[in-house]
Amino acid sequence: MTDKYNDIALEFDSLSIGYSKNEPVATNLSAKVSWGENIALVGQNGSGKSTLLKTLSLLQAKLHGTITINGKNSDHLDDKDKAQFTGIVLTRREVIANMTVEDLVMLGRYPFTPWHGRLTKEDLKKVSNALEATGIYKKRKSLLSELSDGQLQKAWIARVLAQESKILFLDEPTSFLDQPSKMEIFGLISDLVRKENKTVITATHDLDLAIQKCHRFWLLNEKGELVDKLPEELIMDGSINDLFAGKGFEFDLDQGRFIRKNKFSRNYNIKGSPHLVKWVEHAFNKHNISENIPEKLSVTESDKKLIFRLGEKEFTRMSQFLESIKSM
Numbered sequence: 339m340t341d342k343y344n345d346i347a348l349e350f351d352s353l354s355i356g357y358s359k360n361e362p363v364a365t366n367l368s369a370k371v372s373w374g375e376n377i378a379l380v381g382q383n384g385s386g387k388s389t390l391l392k393t394l395s396l397l398q399a400k401l402h403g404t405i406t407i408n409g410k411n412s413d414h415l416d417d418k419d420k421a422q423f424t425g426i427v428l429t430r431r432e433v434i435a436n437m438t439v440e441d442l443v444m445l446g447r448y449p450f451t452p453w454h455g456r457l458t459k460e461d462l463k464k465v466s467n468a469l470e471a472t473g474i475y476k477k478r479k480s481l482l483s484e485l486s487d488g489q490l491q492k493a494w495i496a497r498v499l500a501q502e503s504k505i506l507f508l509d510e511p512t513s514f515l516d517q518p519s520k521m522e523i524f525g526l527i528s529d530l531v532r533k534e535n536k537t538v539i540t541a542t543h544d545l546d547l548a549i550q551k552c553h554r555f556w557l558l559n560e561k562g563e564l565v566d567k568l569p570e571e572l573i574m575d576g577s578i579n580d581l582f583a584g585k586g587f588e589f590d591l592d593q594g595r596f597i598r599k600n601k602f603s604r605n606y607n608i609k610g611s612p613h614l615v616k617w618v619e620h621a622f623n624k625h626n627i628s629e630n631i632p633e634k635l636s637v638t639e640s641d642k643k644l645i646f647r648l649g650e651k652e653f654t655r656m657s658q659f660l661e662s663i664k665s666m
């Protein structure tokens with residue numbers, strides 16, 4: 339099975355997932371994914387994303403149904419096939435005492451080493467390639483306990499890259515990261531898909547980034563169904579909003595991102611260029627300022643400085659402008 343590629347990387351049919359003593363988390367799930375596809379697995383907290391990833395990566399036993407990986411029933415895969423085809427990065431990233439980044443990434447090669455467990459030159463090359471690809475080569479000698487959350491995340495991704503698994507399952511790889519690091523991780527995933535034809539399935543709550551980067555969404559909805567659609571289809575049919583049902587967010591079709599629903603959104607009579615007015619209104623709405631302001635309001639930009647006018651008064655800081663309006 340190792341060298342031949344089926345068209346379909348992964349397929350599952352009538353799959354039930356869960357923990358044996360309890361009610362199944364979800365039943366009757368079916369979908370398929372080709373090589374080189376980038377899937378976002380989305381759904382509310384507790385909908386079963388982690389359970390599905392662990393089941394598809396064969397880390398956890400399925401309750402019912404079939405999983406087919408590269409054309410072969412998962413029940414008939416040996417451990418080497420499993421390591422070659424599936425690699426998972428879990429949400430709870432362990433910090434193993436006294437382990438360096440390089441040690442962790444080397445673990446990715448162990449399914450393929452002979453009985454004596456020594457890594458060959460080729461294995462070491464794969465380890466350094468994985469460290470380079472994730473941008474943490476310089477940190478290879480650092481202890482895991484010395485890394486930032488983003489670096490630790492990259493170290494775990496490097497471990498599955500060194501394993502050279504063809505299908506990667508990433509469980510919330512961007513949780514705890516700042517916005518630039520989130521974008522970097524999603525960029526890295528896109529590169530792996532585009533340049534190496536890997537199939538990546540990412541459970542995520544970062545919907546804006548997933549909409550930008552992922553080819554398809556698998557949405558685990560509140561009925562326990564798996565909806566398999568393009569993100570654009572979910573946006574256009576309105577079902578993307580179901581993800582935030584009752585949580586005060588909605589997808590803004592003009593801005594192409596999720597925004598907090600603002601029941602009290604008002605338009606003020608402010609003169610100025612649209613982008614300046616937009617941010618002044620943003621602050622006014624947040625501070626719940628009444629739109630009935632007796633004075634003329636304007637915001638202008640001159641010599642890269644902003645000038646806020648309230649009747650005859652001028653301010654260079656929006657905070658002073660806001661305070662003055664609040665005190666009227």
Ligand SMILES: Nc1ncnc2c1ncn2[C@@H]1O[C@H](COP(=O)(O)OP(=O)(O)OP(=O)(O)O)[C@@H](O)[C@H]1O
Nearest residue numbers: 357360363381382383384385386387388389390541
């Ligand atoms: N080890 C476990 N034993 C029993 N039940 C579990 C276990 N892990 C998770 N569950 C239950 O399975 C259900 C699905 O959990 P899961 O972690 O898969 O959801 P999730 O969509 O990944 O959630 P989140 O977005 O909050 O990470 C939940 O009801 C959870 O309580």
